[in-house]
Amino acid sequence: MIGLDRVSRTFPTRDGEVTALSDIDLRVDKHEFVAVIGRSGCGKSTLLRLMAGLLAPTSGTVTVDGAPVRRPRADVVLMHQLPALLPWRTALGNVMLPVEIRRLPRADHRVKAAELLDAVGLTGFHHRHPYELSGGMQQRVALCRALIQQPRVLLMDEPFSALDALTREELATQLQAMHMSAPATTVFVTHSIAEAVLLADRVVVLSTRPGRVRQVLDIALPRPRSFGHSAHVAEAAGYVAELHDLLLHD
Amino acid sequence: MNASRPVLPVAGALAAIGIWWGATAVFGIRPLFLPAPPDVVAAFRAQPGYLLCETGATLLETVTGFGLAVLLGLLIAVTLTASRTLERAALPVLVALNSVPKVAVAPLLVVWLGFGPRPKVVLVLLICVFPIVVATMAGLTSTPSELGELSRSLSASAWQTYVKIRLPWALPQVFTGLKVAVSLAVIGAVVAEISNPSGGLGAVVVLSGMSFDTPLAFAAIVLLALLSTALFYLVVAVERLLVPWARAIAG
Ligand SMILES: Nc1ncnc2c1ncn2[C@@H]1O[C@H](COP(=O)(O)OP(=O)(O)O)[C@@H](O)[C@H]1O
Numbered sequence: 001m002i003g004l005d006r007v008s009r010t011f012p013t014r015d016g017e018v019t020a021l022s023d024i025d026l027r028v029d030k031h032e033f034v035a036v037i038g039r040s041g042c043g044k045s046t047l048l049r050l051m052a053g054l055l056a057p058t059s060g061t062v063t064v065d066g067a068p069v070r071r072p073r074a075d076v077v078l079m080h081q082l083p084a085l086l087p088w089r090t091a092l093g094n095v096m097l098p099v100e101i102r103r104l105p106r107a108d109h110r111v112k113a114a115e116l117l118d119a120v121g122l123t124g125f126h127h128r129h130p131y132e133l134s135g136g137m138q139q140r141v142a143l144c145r146a147l148i149q150q151p152r153v154l155l156m157d158e159p160f161s162a163l164d165a166l167t168r169e170e171l172a173t174q175l176q177a178m179h180m181s182a183p184a185t186t187v188f189v190t191h192s193i194a195e196a197v198l199l200a201d202r203v204v205v206l207s208t209r210p211g212r213v214r215q216v217l218d219i220a221l222p223r224p225r226s227f228g229h230s231a232h233v234a235e236a237a238g239y240v241a242e243l244h245d246l247l248l249h250d
Numbered sequence: 251m252n253a254s255r256p257v258l259p260v261a262g263a264l265a266a267i268g269i270w271w272g273a274t275a276v277f278g279i280r281p282l283f284l285p286a287p288p289d290v291v292a293a294f295r296a297q298p299g300y301l302l303c304e305t306g307a308t309l310l311e312t313v314t315g316f317g318l319a320v321l322l323g324l325l326i327a328v329t330l331t332a333s334r335t336l337e338r339a340a341l342p343v344l345v346a347l348n349s350v351p352k353v354a355v356a357p358l359l360v361v362w363l364g365f366g367p368r369p370k371v372v373l374v375l376l377i378c379v380f381p382i383v384v385a386t387m388a389g390l391t392s393t394p395s396e397l398g399e400l401s402r403s404l405s406a407s408a409w410q411t412y413v414k415i416r417l418p419w420a421l422p423q424v425f426t427g428l429k430v431a432v433s434l435a436v437i438g439a440v441v442a443e444i445s446n447p448s449g450g451l452g453a454v455v456v457l458s459g460m461s462f463d464t465p466l467a468f469a470a471i472v473l474l475a476l477l478s479t480a481l482f483y484l485v486v487a488v489e490r491l492l493v494p495w496a497r498a499i500a501g
């Protein structure tokens with residue numbers, strides 16, 4: 001579904017070129033959930049921007065469904081680290097923004113937007129403005145705004161990193177449920193090893209400067225997974241330890 | 251907090267009037283130098299029709315000049331921010347023009363535009379237009395990068411980005427400019443009237459000064475202050491109506 005072939009990306013800066021990503025080969029299959037972890041500055045956001053068509057690779061090719069990505073596609077949706085909501089729009093209005101911009105039928109999508117907001121636990125908050133919502137609620141609105149576009153590929157850039165630990169767990173669990181009921185091909189960038197192990201089929205570990213694929217780890221745990229007690233606590237802990245070592249001894 | 255909000259300014263104004271009144275009484279200041287509040291009220295009540303009529307003239311010049319400045323200012327800002335190159339080329343010119351003391355142009359405007367209300371409206375326009383242009387340009391160019399990326403990833407057209415994101419994002423800053431401009435508007439009108447005292451409250455101040463009618467001059471000045479304050483709060487009221495979210499995210 002998504003393919004990166006020998007992809008590199010450099011940025012010109014005042015003190016010469018910075019190589020953000022170097023020689024990345026990566027394939028993400030249809031309906032697969034891939035987590036990407038790595039230290040800050042290792043090129044995770046750059047990787048997503050390349051897949052989203054917001055950035056062109058310096059060398060190599062990025063393809064979606066075999067076609068090179070040259071500009072943002074309607075079926076590939078990027079969810080930014082910040083909620084990036086419009087402060088003058090209500091929660092519902094924010095979810096409707098892509099519908100308006102893409103000139104999709106409004107009435108049908110309004111119903112769908114309301115359903116999505118209900119599904120992420122925002123019943124009763126449809127007509128609130130972002131400043132009346134907590135950080136976690138804002139991020140849920142941003143998730144609904146991504147989902148209303150019915151993405152075939154969902155790219156998420158540390159979507160929960162600004163939230164407190166419990167809210168993160170709650171949202172990650174919700175995301176798992178959504179992925180199980182209606183799987184979109186997902187690339188999920190995170191700092192959190194536990195989140196990666198909870199959500200991913202595969203975890204891609206990037207090394208720092210330049211960002212390269214250090215290792216790809218398959219997470220062979222049955223779903224639904226949980227952060228707390230389950231029959232597979234020991235195996236999950238094993239994956240967490242392995243990823244931890246990979247990140248620490250970079 | 252909310253309940254005390256209108257009480258405090260009123261108390262402040264009353265205290266200031268009290269001190270003014272007390273000073274004139276205690277030091278026995280003659281009304282020719284500093285009239286006491288009752289003298290000013292008496293001056294107003296002696297010819298309310300005349301004063302209100304001149305207030306109306308000043309109000310009309312101010313509002314016309316300010317209204318034209320809003321239209322022109324928004325138009326200039328929107329045009330100049332259409333391209334990065336244009337914006338960079340125009341900004342130094344704007345800053346230079348803005349630093350010209352527009353007040354000094356008042357006598358020239360009479361030469362160019364005659365003795366009617368036109369030079370007065372134009373001076374108000376000149377004084378008001380720069381803060382509006384500068385604030386609107388600042389607002390239009392301060393769209394956060396994540397919102398720019400959002401519109402790009404939605405493949406929004408330039409027009410959609412403008413109307414749905416950049417323009418509403420700029421509104422709080424536009425209103426900051428409007429509040430600065432409206433405070434200057436009355437000053438512009440009065441300066442024009444003083445340099446060309448054919449009508450308006452500025453003319454009342456000039457003429458009453460020449461006839462040593464200080465209470466009348468004070469009555470005119472008080473009316474000017476009331477006019478300016480009223481216009482300022484009118485803009486604030488429109489701001490609260492149009493961008494209620496601005497105060498919430500700033501606070
Ligand atoms: N637009 C840019 N201009 C210059 N350097 C950039 C730009 N975007 C990213 N970089 C650099 O590329 C590297 C990777 O950045 P990024 O992808 O944001 O990392 P991450 O998301 O993993 O923290 C960093 O060193 C960053 O400074």
Ligand SMILES: [Mg+2]
Nearest residue numbers: 044045046157
């Ligand atoms: Mg990042």
